[in-house]
Amino acid sequence: MRIAIIFFAILAVVCALPAEKNTKCKQVCTADYTPVCGAPKDGKGSTITFGNSCVMEKVNCESNKDYILKSQGECGGKSPVRLS
Known part of the structure; x- marks a missing residue:
């Protein structure tokens, strides 16, 4: 019985700890479709x-990529589209 109480006490403490957040990258972008x-x-x-x-x-921040703006609007052709 003591082991169960100790286990649940430790579990409660671990669950109460805040998760680390990556504040370096923007978390939310609008759904506004203004393609680039x-x-x-x-x-x-x-x-x-x-x-x-x-x-x-x-995308540049989260995946360590380095895309630069080529033009406003869609790229055209068979270029993939990334919405979020």
């Missing part, structure tokens, strides 16, 4: 249409 065409800064790889510039910045 992003290209890898190093020129290697294909272009991607991002739902808006915030989405491109978020």
